[in-house]
Amino acid sequence: MSQRVLLEEVSVGYGGTSVLDSLDLDLPAGSFTALLGPSGCGKSTVLGSVAGFVVPDGGRVTTGSAPVREPGPDRGVVFQHYALFPWRTARGNVEFALKRLGLPRGERRRRALAALAEVGLAQGAEKYPAQLSGGMQQRVALARALAAEPEVLLLDEPFGALDTLTRTRMQALLRELWQRRGTTVLFVTHDIDEALALAQRVVVLGGTPGRVLADHAVPEGPPDPDLRALIARHLHSLPTG
Ligand SMILES: Nc1ncnc2c1ncn2[C@@H]1O[C@H](COP(=O)(O)OP(=O)(O)OP(=O)(O)O)[C@@H](O)[C@H]1O
Ligand SMILES: [Mg+2]
Known part of the structure; x- marks a missing residue:
């Protein structure tokens, strides 16, 4: 795509x-x-x-x-500063970005977990940004951009x-x-x-x-x-x- x-x-x-x-x-x-x-x-x-x-x-x-x-x-966008919501987990951050697609909750969850796995962060899905290193936070930002399957x-x-x-x-x-x-x-x-x-x-x-x-x-x-x-x-x- x-x-x-x-x-x-x-x-x-x-x-x-x-x-x-x-x-x-x-x-x-x-x-x-x-x-x-x-x-x-x-x-x-x-x-x-x-x-x-x-x-x-x-x-x-x-x-x-x-x-x-x-x-x-x-169009998925990733910035230098990851701009993650500190009060949401890695999965929560990615799911939130999928809300505007109007996907049902279960599908948002499935896609968020798949995108986190794709960037090598399956283990960190339930962690909050403050519990993740800079590189891991940037992986979350990348997963968030990819989860919507942008062109x-x-x-x-x-x-x-x-x-x-x-x-x-x-x-x-x-x-x-x-x-x-x-x-x-x-x-x-x-x-x-x-x-x-x-x-x-x-x-x-x-x-x-x-x-x-x-x-x-x-x-x-x-x-x-x-x-x-x-x-x-x-x-x-x-x-x-
Ligand atoms: N919202 C804005 N209002 C006013 N000036 C702006 C705005 N955004 C950018 N500029 C100005 O436009 C020029 C280009 O900015 P831009 O952010 O696109 O550069 P850049 O190449 O990305 O720089 P950097 O490598 O520092 O990120 C700069 O002179 C900047 O000050
Ligand atoms: Mg710039």
Whole structure:
């Protein structure tokens, strides 16, 4: 289950300041794209316009054949800060996200447990966020995004708060989930190595207002130092926000 994501001439401004100007981006169904760029260049704004949190001033965003107007269960979102309800268990957090699908209680429970098992957290289902490590909490957030069986998965620096080892494990888990589900993935990061480790394609965003400065296919197999150097040159030529 996956859907093409298309941004056409998308412009966004905040209070008269242009953040994105006529941005075009085409994410084929089932593709895994990393959106890389310095702080403040508009990465979260791009992701938000696909998620439906940000309404562009101009242009179009479509998933499949449907224009994006508001957030919906066809697009799962994971943020750096897991934003779990502290008073609900891991299962309760995932079930809550399924409420808007109008599923009966038993089905919500079944799907929540299946999604938690899929991210390797079957054992932690009845624990509260405070009883879980950062990596486990991020697994809950990932399960919550996956449980609704979205066509598109949008991740905004989801592993930025994790230690290196946990982060590497979460990257492997995400790759595995993507390979299994075939969901279209847009992954925002400012870490070039994370982008290259995960994605099939790296899009570099930068400038004021933000635009696509570079767009590279990432070959399968071991990391390519020449590609890394090329992308690093694009990135380091940019002012940081
Ligand atoms: N709701 C808002 N109101 C006003 N300005 C905003 C708002 N959201 C973002 N901006 C501004 O738009 C620009 C792009 O922000 P955005 O969050 O998309 O960048 P980013 O690339 O995700 O940065 P970071 O890597 O720090 O998360 C920034 O200059 C930011 O200050
Ligand atoms: Mg951001």
